[in-house]
Amino acid sequence: MPLTIMSYKDLYGWTMDEIVAEIGRKNNCTFCGVFRRQALDRGANLLKVDYLATGHNADDIAETVLMNILRGDLARLNRCTSIITDSGDGIPRVKPLKYTFEKEIVMYAYFRKLVYFSTECVFAPNAYRGHARVLLKNLEKIDPAIIMNIIHSGESLKVNETAKIPCLTRCTRCNYVSSQEICKACILLEGLNKGLPRLGVGKSSRVKRLLKENEDKNKSCHQETGCCKIDNDTKIECACKKSIALT
Amino acid sequence: MDIKVQFGGGAELLFDNKKHYDISLPSKEKPWIIGDLLFWLKEHLLKERPDLFLQDNSVRPGILVLINDTDWELMDTVNYEIQLNDCIMFISTLHGG
Known part of the structure; x- marks a missing residue:
């Protein structure tokens, strides 16, 4: 399969450097994360793929479970441990490395001398995820099985049916899948383009x-x-x- | 005592962006253990943000350590006694959002 590279500049008119210049070093992961997810969606549609596989490993999933608990985000907590999810556009998202420890992946890459993208994101040190990550890494030191236990807890968890969970619909502006009338990417873009970069950050x-x-x-x-x-x-x-x- | 120290996965960014160091540890009464090496590295080679490398007398959780290509957790971690010509590798798995 040929490699296709898509850039934020082409898709959204903004590079990550330009976004950070507007928003500062805090909250910029919100932009990168939302834009990256939608870039994957758009790429998948463009290439007419059968599946969209992401490289989330066990550590990432456990981190996400913790993060969604810390944020009280029930909708995401409910679906973040699924190995396969349907995002409503007919292209299932799969996480084949869901049960693979990050340590095993890094060791594998090292011993097989695989070149991989490893540079710590220069914009990331203030990311909210960082707190969940530090917590998880400290827990892993006590017992590595904690990572699997957290995933297992997430999988076994059943959200009360009376809890309000947003259902997926389409963005009225760009027509991509969204849980809101206007998707997060469009709101973030509107903020950037109107000089109100903090517009889409938050609840x-x-x-x-x-x-x-x-x-x-x-x-x-x-x-x-x-x-x-x-x-x-x-x-x-x-x-x-x-x-x-x-x- | 001559040994090799290597950094990867982003850990090299804290060490002047260099991945390989040949270092010579001064002789001392007690044998050199990895725990001593960590502080020696902090004093001599670490260029920035020591809290991204060290935490509570060990490496920051999320940094993998290999002793001659073997996971240090199989070698008593900080208490491993360093031998001549050992190769100690530090690989960061820490990344952002």
Whole structure:
């Protein structure tokens, strides 16, 4: 199978360097993660593949279980341990290395002299995942079986049927699979393009509120009410940072 | 005592981006153990962020150590007595998001 490389710049108009310049060193994993996932979706669609296999190993899955518990993210907690998931576009996602310890993979690569991407992400030290990772690595030192035990706990866990879990639908903007009306990638992009890079970072309820506020602000700009004030020059500066020439 | 020390998987970034070092450990009364070597490395070769390499008198969890291509967990980890011409390899498995 020929190698196809897709870039964030081509897909979204932004490189990761440009995004970090906007958002800073915190929360940038949100952008990279969301964009990477959708880039995989788009690539899979483009190449018309039967399966989309990711390299998640046992450590990654255990980390994700812990992270979803720490965040109280029931929907993800419910599905993050599945070895095969259906994302609604007919291309199943599979994790063939789900039960393989990271240590075994790294050792294998070392002894077989395989070249692999190993550089620690320069943007990552502040990632939320890092906390789950440190916790997991410290637990592994006590007993490596803890990794498998956490995965097993995740697999055995059954979320109460009355718990509210978002169902998958399609993004009204880009038509890719999403659990929200507008997918995270589109919201993050809107934030970047409007100079509000923190727009999509955080809970979806907060994002909805910010989107609405942003809309209201734009409205008031045009109506020249509330948020707009006249400064000493010949310009009106709006609280939403849009400068409008005084007519 | 001459030994080889190697870094991989990103651990080399903490050591001036060099993957191979031939080092000569000064002689001392007690035999050199890996635990001593870790502190020697910290003093002499480690260039930045020591907390990404060391934690509680051992390597930071997530860094694999190989002694002559054998997992150090089979060799008593920090207590292994270093021999002449040993090759000690440190491979980081720590990565981001």
